[in-house]
Amino acid sequence: MKATIRDVAKLAGVSVATVSRVMNQNGYVNSETEQKVNRAMKQLQYVPNQMARGLAGKRTKTIALILPDISNPFFPGLARGVEDIAQNNGYTVILCNSDDLGVKERSYIEVLKKKYVDGIIFATNNLVREDLERLEEAQIPFVMLDRAPDMKSGCVITVDNFGGAKAAVEHLLDAGCKKIAHIYGPKELVTAKERLEGFEEVARKQPWYTPTLLVPGDFTIDGGAKAVEALLRNHPDVDGIFAGNDLMAVGALKALNRRGISVPGEVAVCGFDGVNLTEITQPELSTIAQPIYQIGELAAKKLIERIDQSSSHYETVELGVSLIVRDSTKKS
Amino acid sequence: MKATIRDVAKLAGVSVATVSRVMNQNGYVNSETEQKVNRAMKQLQYVPNQMARGLAGKRTKTIALILPDISNPFFPGLARGVEDIAQNNGYTVILCNSDDLGVKERSYIEVLKKKYVDGIIFATNNLVREDLERLEEAQIPFVMLDRAPDMKSGCVITVDNFGGAKAAVEHLLDAGCKKIAHIYGPKELVTAKERLEGFEEVARKQPWYTPTLLVPGDFTIDGGAKAVEALLRNHPDVDGIFAGNDLMAVGALKALNRRGISVPGEVAVCGFDGVNLTEITQPELSTIAQPIYQIGELAAKKLIERIDQSSSHYETVELGVSLIVRDSTKKS
DNA sequence: AATCGACATGTAACCGGTTACTATAAAAAT
DNA sequence: ATTTTTATAGTAACCGGTTACATGTCGATT
Numbered sequence: 093m094k095a096t097i098r099d100v101a102k103l104a105g106v107s108v109a110t111v112s113r114v115m116n117q118n119g120y121v122n123s124e125t126e127q128k129v130n131r132a133m134k135q136l137q138y139v140p141n142q143m144a145r146g147l148a149g150k151r152t153k154t155i156a157l158i159l160p161d162i163s164n165p166f167f168p169g170l171a172r173g174v175e176d177i178a179q180n181n182g183y184t185v186i187l188c189n190s191d192d193l194g195v196k197e198r199s200y201i202e203v204l205k206k207k208y209v210d211g212i213i214f215a216t217n218n219l220v221r222e223d224l225e226r227l228e229e230a231q232i233p234f235v236m237l238d239r240a241p242d243m244k245s246g247c248v249i250t251v252d253n254f255g256g257a258k259a260a261v262e263h264l265l266d267a268g269c270k271k272i273a274h275i276y277g278p279k280e281l282v283t284a285k286e287r288l289e290g291f292e293e294v295a296r297k298q299p300w301y302t303p304t305l306l307v308p309g310d311f312t313i314d315g316g317a318k319a320v321e322a323l324l325r326n327h328p329d330v331d332g333i334f335a336g337n338d339l340m341a342v343g344a345l346k347a348l349n350r351r352g353i354s355v356p357g358e359v360a361v362c363g364f365d366g367v368n369l370t371e372i373t374q375p376e377l378s379t380i381a382q383p384i385y386q387i388g389e390l391a392a393k394k395l396i397e398r399i400d401q402s403s404s405h406y407e408t409v410e411l412g413v414s415l416i417v418r419d420s421t422k423k424s
Numbered sequence: 425m426k427a428t429i430r431d432v433a434k435l436a437g438v439s440v441a442t443v444s445r446v447m448n449q450n451g452y453v454n455s456e457t458e459q460k461v462n463r464a465m466k467q468l469q470y471v472p473n474q475m476a477r478g479l480a481g482k483r484t485k486t487i488a489l490i491l492p493d494i495s496n497p498f499f500p501g502l503a504r505g506v507e508d509i510a511q512n513n514g515y516t517v518i519l520c521n522s523d524d525l526g527v528k529e530r531s532y533i534e535v536l537k538k539k540y541v542d543g544i545i546f547a548t549n550n551l552v553r554e555d556l557e558r559l560e561e562a563q564i565p566f567v568m569l570d571r572a573p574d575m576k577s578g579c580v581i582t583v584d585n586f587g588g589a590k591a592a593v594e595h596l597l598d599a600g601c602k603k604i605a606h607i608y609g610p611k612e613l614v615t616a617k618e619r620l621e622g623f624e625e626v627a628r629k630q631p632w633y634t635p636t637l638l639v640p641g642d643f644t645i646d647g648g649a650k651a652v653e654a655l656l657r658n659h660p661d662v663d664g665i666f667a668g669n670d671l672m673a674v675g676a677l678k679a680l681n682r683r684g685i686s687v688p689g690e691v692a693v694c695g696f697d698g699v700n701l702t703e704i705t706q707p708e709l710s711t712i713a714q715p716i717y718q719i720g721e722l723a724a725k726k727l728i729e730r731i732d733q734s735s736s737h738y739e740t741v742e743l744g745v746s747l748i749v750r751d752s753t754k755k756s
Numbered sequence: 757a758a759t760c761g762a763c764a765t766g767t768a769a770c771c772g773g774t775t776a777c778t779a780t781a782a783a784a785a786t
Numbered sequence: 787a788t789t790t791t792t793a794t795a796g797t798a799a800c801c802g803g804t805t806a807c808a809t810g811t812c813g814a815t816t
Contacts (some may be wrong), residue, residue, distance in 0.1 A: 369701070
């Protein structure tokens, strides 16, 4: 029914090895023979069975992307970047949502091993060193985002959270803010921590600085809103807020709105990440934009590079972020 | 290095067939033998090779989800629904972005055939009957969203676009609107067409109805904004807008905002889809919500059902939509 | 003339499972 | 007592590729 390599070989009057050589463009093949084989393949509408290829050749042309939750606005763009590059290189992407649960991440890794994926991209936070070491042993190339556990192998892609946070605060100062608060994300996350440190780096030197200007959110809209409520209780005179991510900035905006506090008039707000959401709020949100799509692209490129050359040296790349000024910080 | 079924067989002192039987729980196996095998598997940390299984058994435990663009806010929720169900059933999901380009869709189908995915979910619009027929021939189960090309096989999941649109208009009327416009999406898309028809069904009976109240958007934020600009030129007195999807509703909101027209005071706005975005605009958007996540879940369930029972009868399921009233339509 | 390397192609083992078929003993049916 | 069924387990072919190794030709080198 469905043509196999042996059918092609028979029709072309050659051996299966020759057909394989033609397909993979390796080894010596006379160009006339090649023509014959190609014709036979076309005639039979031959489609090589990836499964068999994988079994024999140990390559599945499949990579996996493990992320906390594709519903989180940060990830679709990233996933798209990964997928585009993958597609261009003949790879296919398996999507895995871990909800940032260590168990799920680990169980996914097991499944992915069974499926012999060629590599894995992690945009997730709960893997411990041990897990990564297991990957190393299994010889599965991987790329991690936002996390730099120093190891012998693996590639880590990060962005300049510290610098970005500093830029955000400086921008708020430039905009004329006289008392700036920071809503920070879960301290277990490096990104959240670095942004907080960036904030402090600049804020500490300001006359108005006091530790109670640091309030915890949890990287969610709701968390951001609640943080603002809490903040206003202690500091009704705050006139600038730097949220650790855009979702919390949105929450902050909502809370301020409910309270009838005008943005940017009374309080300026700046987010971090640069997700699309920031363009649809009212006012539109200023933010420190990460090159989300490009991070995805880069992660995929690096991973494929590693797969193709089966190299695994440790490597880390830091990307820049950029301040995008929109209405939420235009105090005029 | 890595344990194979033969290693397990040897260690357990049985044949590979027996090991296979234990793994797949089929055929007769003495419970003591089973214990031995299980012990051996544990001891060797045996992980069956999915690739080999697929080759021999023709099951890859992998499904594919082809959608236009995961970056479009509508799809992450859907993808999540699909992935959750897939995961619960031991399936893995390959994500494919087609940009609604027929060529890409088709090329993906080819790749997926090579990879022997067990089934495909299409949330995309450019497949022609011929493509589906090819899938039928190839015996690949599939589920389609939003599109009901009647065929012999396949499962189609739709929502009540027509009814939803009617509900939207009626809601705007209830809110006191005296002249309602509709921004419709690409007419090639059934969803857009049905919503437009729903709008007309109710609007046509109204004294203020005139065809120029129908303006084209293209299901994007920008398209929605431009549509409003155009609309206001002809109908400065419009006081209600039903956008064919939420993105256009957001665009409408932005355009109205720029013009200094208050929402809902002067113009009420209602969207369609129920994406998360609608909760972060100012004012929050009323919308006709589709059960997005559940659609994803259902699609995956139906697909897996078909795979497991290798049934392929044609089937169509229509889900309801629900009006969510928020500030954008609260006149008074 | 003998040797060597580049070119060309075939044979068959192998990747790691599944499963059809066969064999055998014990239990059940006749 | 004989036939059938049921329970248990092994052998080996097969899925559809890849590739190591063997074989052979032919012009170039020594």
